[in-house]
Amino acid sequence: MSVLSRRSLLTATGAASLAAVLAACADTGADGQAIDASTSAATTAVDYDTVINSGPVAADDVVAASTWASAIREAGVFNTGGVMTSEVFSLEDPATGEVSGFDAAIAQALARYIIGGDDARSLLKITQVTSDTRETLLENGQVDAVFATYTITPERAEKISFAGPYYSSGQSVMVRADDTEINGVDDLVGVKVAVQSNSSSGPALDEAAPKAEQVQFTDHASCVAALEAGQVDAYVVDQSLQLSEAQSNEAIKIVGDPFTQDPYGIGLPKDSDAQDFVNTFLQTIYDDGTWNAIWSATIGAIMGGEAPEPPVIGSVPGSETADAASNASADAATAEATD
Structure with a gap:
């Protein structure tokens, strides 16, 4: 059973500073050549900005072949839905206005992949989203994509498309620091538990702890505040x-430990050619070491250790490509015809 507190995370951070975990990355500059995350530790250390500005840049004909990507390049900015309050995934520095984190870095690297240039940060515009507004912003065309620890589900995929998955997390339990009664999901019987409305947490809790008393809030900050104030006893x-x-x-x-597997995807407009383009980008950064370097500069700087294997693109329900879905439908029709 694991217990993670601020003290233990700060210890991990100290043991895995950015300079140390990225000492294996060789900077090739903003020339479209990705950094090599497998180079020996004797190589010069690389910081966050070097990571996001050293990934691949799509060839002109590759961008031109995608209506979605061409519109972004023409606009000169990648408009995304996301969050700016997550210290590991997407956090805005109030002094500079710069946003950093794992999701932010993937979005910044994709922006540069499409548009090019030497300053990936300047190419990304983030509109704050919640679990209730993500699909709406995509459906209304207010954003080009959503990066927001966005769990892929077949239900969501009826409204939008998902590229990825590009990371896998899991639902787990948070309690007040002085709580000694709740040690994991099995202890949530009859307990008031905060969940974000329209998130994957509610259904996951229904299955893992059906006797928990769910209390819905609109966003992460509200859930944490309710936990701290004693309105709920877990989140x-x-x-x-x-x-x-x-x-x-x-x-x-x-x-406790995570009790589900939650694959994160990049939310995209349903009726567009974005999915194939973004999946190609993801596979490229998987293969050339950029994804590993981004992980090391963000999640790895907190948790330490080696970067995990990224999840296989299109491997979970809701992430299937249009071609795969078409083939599946054709196979089903053929099977029905021969019955």
């Missing part, structure tokens, strides 16, 4: 968001 959400909170908040802790 269930993706552990990635909890890691961000536990890094800076001494009032809470994470107990």
Whole structure:
């Protein structure tokens, strides 16, 4: 059983500083050549900005072949839905206005892949979203994509398309730091548990702890505030968001291990050619070491250790490509015809 608090996370951070975990990355500059995350530790250290500005850049004909990507290049900015309050995934520096984190870095690298240039940060515009507004912003064309620890589900995929998955997390339990009664999901019987409305946490909790008393709130901050104030006694959400909170908040802790697998995808407009384009980008950064370097500069700087294998693109329900879905429909029709 694991218990993660601010103290333990700060210890991990100290043991895996950015310079140390990225010492293996060789900077090739903003020339479209990705950094090599497998180079020996003797190589010069690379910082976050070097990581996002050293990934691949799509050839002109590759961008031109995608209506979605061509519109972004013409606009000169990549408009995304996201969050700016997650210390590990997407956090805005109030002094500079710069946003950093794992999701932010993937979005910034994609922006540069499409548009080019030497300053990936300047190419990304983020509109704040919640779990209730993500699909709406995509459906209305207000954003080009959504990067927001966005769990892929077949239900959501009826409204939008998903590229990826590009990361896998899991639902886990957060409690107040002085709580000794709740040690994991099995202890939530009859307990008031905060969940974000329209998130994957509610259904996951229904299955893992059906006798928990769910209390819905609109966003992460409201759930944490309710936990701290004693309105609820636990908060269930993706552990990635909890890691961000536990890094800076001494009032809470994470107990137990994740009890689900939640694959994150990049939300995209349903009727567009975006999915194939973004999946190609993801496979490229998987293969050339950019994804590993981004992980090391963000999640790895908190958790330490080696970068995990990224999940296989199109491997979970809701992430299937249009070609795969078409082939599946054709196979089903053929099978029905021969019955």
